[in-house]
Amino acid sequence: MASEDSGWGKAPTAASSWSAPPELTPIDPAKQNAAVEQLANKVEELSTTASAEDEPEVPSRPKHSGLVEDSGEHQVEVSLADGDQSVLYTAVSSFEDLGLNPNLLKGIYGMGFQKPSRIQEKALPLLLSNPPKNMIGQSQSGTGKTAAFVLSMLSRVNFDLKSPQAICLAPARELAGQIMDNLTQMGKFTGVTTAYAVKDSIPKGQKVDAQIVVGTPGTLLDLIQKRMVDLKNVKIFVLDEADNMLDGQGLQEQSLKAKNFVVRASPSCQIVLFSATFNDQIRSFANRFAPNANSISLKREELSVDGIKQFYMDCKNENHKAEVLCAIYGLLTIGQSIIFVNRRDVAERLERMMVSQGHTVTCLHGQHMPQERDRIMDDFRSGKCKVLITTNVIARGIDILQVNLVINYDIPLLGTSPQPDFETYLHRIGRTGRFGRTGVSINFCHDQKSYDQMMKISNHFGREITRVPTDDYMEVEKILKKAVK
Ligand code: ADP
Ligand code: MG
Numbered sequence: 001m002a003s004e005d006s007g008w009g010k011a012p013t014a015a016s017s018w019s020a021p022p023e024l025t026p027i028d029p030a031k032q033n034a035a036v037e038q039l040a041n042k043v044e045e046l047s048t049t050a051s052a053e054d055e056p057e058v059p060s061r062p063k064h065s066g067l068v069e070d071s072g073e074h075q076v077e078v079s080l081a082d083g084d085q086s087v088l089y090t091a092v093s094s095f096e097d098l099g100l101n102p103n104l105l106k107g108i109y110g111m112g113f114q115k116p117s118r119i120q121e122k123a124l125p126l127l128l129s130n131p132p133k134n135m136i137g138q139s140q141s142g143t144g145k146t147a148a149f150v151l152s153m154l155s156r157v158n159f160d161l162k163s164p165q166a167i168c169l170a171p172a173r174e175l176a177g178q179i180m181d182n183l184t185q186m187g188k189f190t191g192v193t194t195a196y197a198v199k200d201s202i203p204k205g206q207k208v209d210a211q212i213v214v215g216t217p218g219t220l221l222d223l224i225q226k227r228m229v230d231l232k233n234v235k236i237f238v239l240d241e242a243d244n245m246l247d248g249q250g251l252q253e254q255s256l257k258a259k260n261f262v263v264r265a266s267p268s269c270q271i272v273l274f275s276a277t278f279n280d281q282i283r284s285f286a287n288r289f290a291p292n293a294n295s296i297s298l299k300r301e302e303l304s305v306d307g308i309k310q311f312y313m314d315c316k317n318e319n320h321k322a323e324v325l326c327a328i329y330g331l332l333t334i335g336q337s338i339i340f341v342n343r344r345d346v347a348e349r350l351e352r353m354m355v356s357q358g359h360t361v362t363c364l365h366g367q368h369m370p371q372e373r374d375r376i377m378d379d380f381r382s383g384k385c386k387v388l389i390t391t392n393v394i395a396r397g398i399d400i401l402q403v404n405l406v407i408n409y410d411i412p413l414l415g416t417s418p419q420p421d422f423e424t425y426l427h428r429i430g431r432t433g434r435f436g437r438t439g440v441s442i443n444f445c446h447d448q449k450s451y452d453q454m455m456k457i458s459n460h461f462g463r464e465i466t467r468v469p470t471d472d473y474m475e476v477e478k479i480l481k482k483a484v485k
């Protein structure tokens with residue numbers, strides 16, 4: 001059977017150049033349906049296993065702590081701006097130790113958090129210390145970075161002062177919305193006022209006097225330039241997914257401009273950058289963006305892929321990818337999944353094709369109108385929509401429990417170059433397997449080039465990406481089963 005595959009995954013031959021694959025023998029539809037059903041069952045089984053883990057072990061335990069299991073093996077690197085480690089730095093083991101406003105503590109416990117996560121216990125004492133110091137924090141996805149900076153923002157606010165005092169920017173409105181949700185939950189008992197600065201959400205000509213502003217860089221910059229936000233009381237300026245915000249594509253310029261406005265109006269403002277990944281180049285830019293910052297790094301970024309079984313399917317060509325995709329989804333309606341593509345037109349074409357074959361899928365990309373994007377995300381979050389076809393617009397940060405399958409329909413590439421984008425890959429597959437759950441990711445290759453790109457990813461992370469055949473879903477099921485155990 002395997003010989004009927006197109007075979008990118010076979011050991012490279014000496015000349016390693018790609019030649020047209022042999023024709024596939026036609027698939028028996030009955031056999032295929034049965035096999036797809038088994039695959040669907042597998043995914044259902046995965047979701048059931050996952051929700052079983054949600055059951056509280058003891059009555060007081062929050063329903064789902066939502067946190068990536070911490071093996072305690074991280075190598076934490078803390079480097080302090082002024083080098084005086086002994087005086088400044090003590091990690092905390094409880095939220096009480098942070099000396100927080102009781103209403104804030106109430107909010108934290110109300111969210112079901114019992115104790116700080118690893119990144120929180122290391123970062124919070126540094127973030128909250130006075131005089132405020134800049135911070136660059138890195139830890140794998142799902143480790144609770146949001147709560148770390150949301151808590152920092154809340155704890156810096158003077159609730160009697162009706163003026164912006166904290167600003168947080170994220171690369172996409174969906175992520176900003178999620179941060180806002182965290183903020184309103186955590187700040188529930190403090191009376192904090194908030195503004196959501198994303199496209200079309202603040203009426204024209206309306207001044208922003210909320211205490212915390214969460215949004216995207218373009219909208220904030222626009223508000224600043226129209227003098228709609230008073231920046232002089234801003235004490236903390238946060239970038240989430242900071243490496244993405246600083247990676248030189250539009251966002252960087254807007255973030256930098258916004259930060260410069262803030263720092264000019266409020267020179268002692270604390271700058272905080274958080275992300276799961278920082279490459280060397282971004283790191284040096286980050287060091288200039290947030291000068292003299294304390295830095296915390298939970299190494300082992302590869303941990304984020306440990307709970308995720310990675311597969312690839314070697315398709316014959318672009319068209320065959322669509323066929324294989326439909327075959328996978330033939331009966332797969334359980335659990336939730338995200339299909340990542342590299343281009344908007346591909347997302348739309350796939351959506352049309354899958355819908356025409358009777359699948360319920362939704363496509364989301366940057367050209368959708370803002371309200372439309374919010375509605376699509378709400379539907380996906382609530383489970384009303386099960387399959388989301390999207391571009392990198394939501395590759396990062398989005399925290400949805402039920403996603404147990406991520407498909408890289410296109411291998412993520414760096415801009416328009418043929419180089420694979422390791423970080424985006426990590427972020428994309430990090431949408432599944434959150435909270436220590438098991439997730440599955442499947443990469444589609446369709447020629448020697450895409451196969452090589454994927455192999456580079458596999459080598460980069462030192463993780464095997466297992467080949468599954470495209471013509472035998474029994475085999476697919478078997479391989480998945482063995483991998484998941
Ligand atoms: P990151 O930004 O690092 O990828 P998130 O901030 O999205 O991670 O957090 C992942 C999940 O962990 C969320 O569901 C969040 O509610 C949960 N979480 C965060 N901190 C804690 C904590 N101290 N205890 C329990 N759950 C937490
Ligand atoms: Mg995050």
